[in-house]
Amino acid sequence: MTLRGRLFGLGVGPGDPELLTLKALRLLREAPVVGYFVAKGKKGNAFGIIEQHLQPAQQLLPLVYPVTTEVLPPPLAYEQVISDFYDSAALEVATHLDAGRDVAVICEGDPFFYGSYMYLHDRLASRYGTEVVPGVCSMLGGASVLGAPLVYRNQSLAVLSGVLPHDELKRRLADADAAVVMKLGRNFPKVYAVLQQLGLDGRALYVERATMANQKVVPLAQVDPQSSPYFSLIVVPGQRWQG
Ligand SMILES: C[S@@+](CC[C@H](N)C(=O)[O-])C[C@H]1O[C@@H](n2cnc3c(N)ncnc32)[C@H](O)[C@@H]1O
Structure with a gap:
């Protein structure tokens, strides 16, 4: 056998x-x-x-x-x-x-x-x-290349899919100490709008193809919403703890 x-x-x-x-x-x-x-x-x-x-x-x-x-x-x-x-x-x-x-x-x-x-x-x-x-995983590769510690002390991290509907995404992001939003691509404009509405756009960081040879770190406000690739993510780091 x-x-x-x-x-x-x-x-x-x-x-x-x-x-x-x-x-x-x-x-x-x-x-x-x-x-x-x-x-x-x-x-x-x-x-x-x-x-x-x-x-x-x-x-x-x-x-x-x-x-x-x-x-x-x-x-x-x-x-x-x-x-x-x-x-x-x-x-x-x-x-x-x-x-x-x-x-x-x-x-x-x-x-x-x-x-x-x-x-x-x-x-x-x-x-x-x-x-x-x-x-x-890309979330950790992304946080590393962005130089963004994700969660301090007792903070909790939300991992969210950019595919979520606007209101659901907003609710979950509003509740999060820190977050990573995956699957951007054509969902980018919606995710960016939600971050702006919550006043999180200044804290959020964006990376395309993290750790790959063609990696690109772009300030969030300068991302072209039409060309954000699928292999990109946004990190909203936890508030720094002055330890
Ligand atoms: C199908 S998931 C695959 C996730 C993968 N298994 C991981 O562990 O990261 C695809 C999503 O992961 C994210 N992703 C994967 N690799 C990436 C990278 N190198 N840089 C940025 N985002 C990445 C993007 O948000 C993309 O839409």
Whole structure:
């Protein structure tokens, strides 16, 4: 009987290749199959981070998103299309696992922090041995390059999705000691408006592609709302404690 392969979810950090952990690197090098999520026609951020470590014998398993926008023309519904895609991606991965081959699925940042790997994990972890290696997530990479301590003493941090509706975002930001807003892109104008309404725009900091070679730190007021990329985030640091 063939022993089943194991599934590894490897966080590869937010962009700087030196932020890859030693453990992720070891498991990546040992894996006969390397899976990665990627948009059509793109190389993928996670792949770019680890490419230099791949060996010729390793089999690549690109899992190509059928769509990259959440707004689809009717009768297509994003949730259905993407859920079908994760089903078929899980089947592809399972084929290798059933044949006894370990599969390492790389994930930008951390696999369990908004990472697509988690949709494979949810589908496969009850049937196959899995191991997840945490990565430096974009929120922490972003805070570091912005030089922004996130939370002092007993403050609490809110991690918010820029996709939230205006009023919900406002309510949660108003309550937060400190916050990180993810998934900006076309949500940027709404998020910026909320920060202005709450008088937080002077405290908030913005970064695009934190720790990547093409990282950009821009004062919030100077961000072009039409060109804010998906790989950007806003940090509202906690009020400094004069300790
Ligand atoms: C699907 S989530 C992936 C998060 C990732 N798993 C992590 O641990 O950070 C994508 C969102 O993460 C944020 N993001 C990811 N990498 C980033 C980076 N290097 N710089 C700024 N934001 C980033 C953006 O807000 C983007 O919309």
